[in-house]
Amino acid sequence: MIKPKIQRYKQPRTISEYPVGPSFQAGHLVFTNSNYRTFKPIIDITLCVGCLACYATCPDGALFRRGKKVSIDYDFCKGCGICASECKAKAIAMKKEEPGRNE
């Protein structure tokens, strides 16, 4: 899967450095899209059977294949827990995020 890289936001210095109206090249990501997560999915790889049910149902494409099993890109995981509830092998646990982790 092609994922945009995080690029540092460069504050424009003059008005002409702003785009003309709200319009800019697509895929320009300045921060991760996951900082509002309250629960984090943790995969116990020893329990994972590689059925890919989680991979197929993650609404954000945050799961990716690693060998015969799966892994999570936490920069894009919003913590919805769908993967955990879809996993028949009970390999994914939802763990509460530390409060204040984004401050």
Place this chain on the structure above:
Amino acid sequence: MSKKLFLSGNEAIAFGAKLSRPHVIAAYPITPQTVVVEKLAEMVSSGSLNAHYLHVESEHSALSAMMGASAIGARTFTATSSQGLVYMAECLHYASGGRFPIVMMNANRSLALPWSIYGDQRDSLSLLDSGWIQVYAEDAQESLDLVIQAYRIAEDIRVLTPVMINLDGFALTHTYEPVIIPDQEEVDAFLPPYANPNIMDLQHPRNLGFSSTPKDNMEFKYQQHAAVLCAKDVISDVDAAYGKRFGRRYGGLVSNYRTEDAECVLVTLGSVAGTVRAVVDEMRKEGKAAGLCRLRYMRPFPEAEIAALSATNRAIGVLEKDISFGYEGAVYTNVNSALLKAGHASPVLNFIGGLGGRSITREDIRSIFEDLLAAERQRAIDPVRFVNLGVAAHGR
């Protein structure tokens, strides 16, 4: 070869739109604009105009569809009036903020309540702050010419702002006059195909219409302001270029008549200017130095042109079909502000007329000029007057 047809204001707008070759038209019919969309629908169905014609369920949808089409690089046209215009008010701000160079005709009509289909200018003037360029036509020929010019202004890379062309409901939309239809090849040479760097494109994908936090949001608003101010130069360049090619010039932001040596000047907008011009000539014959300044554009506002009207002992009046309840007419507020900044010391009076479609007659205009000529002598008077109110404004 150009040809001459006997057309109403509405039909002239439809011909102007056709000559500008829009790719997409979406509109919802409303009196007194209906003929514009009927005419365009006929042109599309007969094949004389190669455009997509979208039937939409409301004015809000019409302008939303225009934004979508504009975003993929289409030239777009829509038309509305009154309740339809205020129904699309949300989208007006979206379109200007999104910098979509849409051209729209608005048939100036009264706003409910009391319900009325007749003309006044309260619909468009209540949306002066929507970020659109606003222009007011005097006759059918100017209406046609304005559509073609509006695309060149709106699509100019320095402007990228939508344009609203206003025609007085019935007085202009439904009256007929001979109109010169320019040659299509001449229009094509004057108006290049629509090109905008900010469009959706599979090869160069872009995000359009995104949100912006307080950290950057104000800069986008500042940009809009700068673009509309910049339109002043573009408008006068386009007026000159149009005059050179088609032989008709309108004077840019304003069109003045016998103002140089005038003792009093009446500033107004729209089709009533024709009657005012006739009264100016009558008064001149009687040795009374009256003059007319017709505002063509309300946004960008012709600040310098209004300032230039200021002269010692010259009373200035503003006649408009509008009132901002509880204060004065919006046009007067704008004109007065430009005059005060220029240090104008003589009286500036506001004449509110024609609300809900009431006629403004020669006699009304004559008495306005008489009021202006007498104004210097009677300073402490209410500057806001209702023309031809019908009943006494005070008493039981």
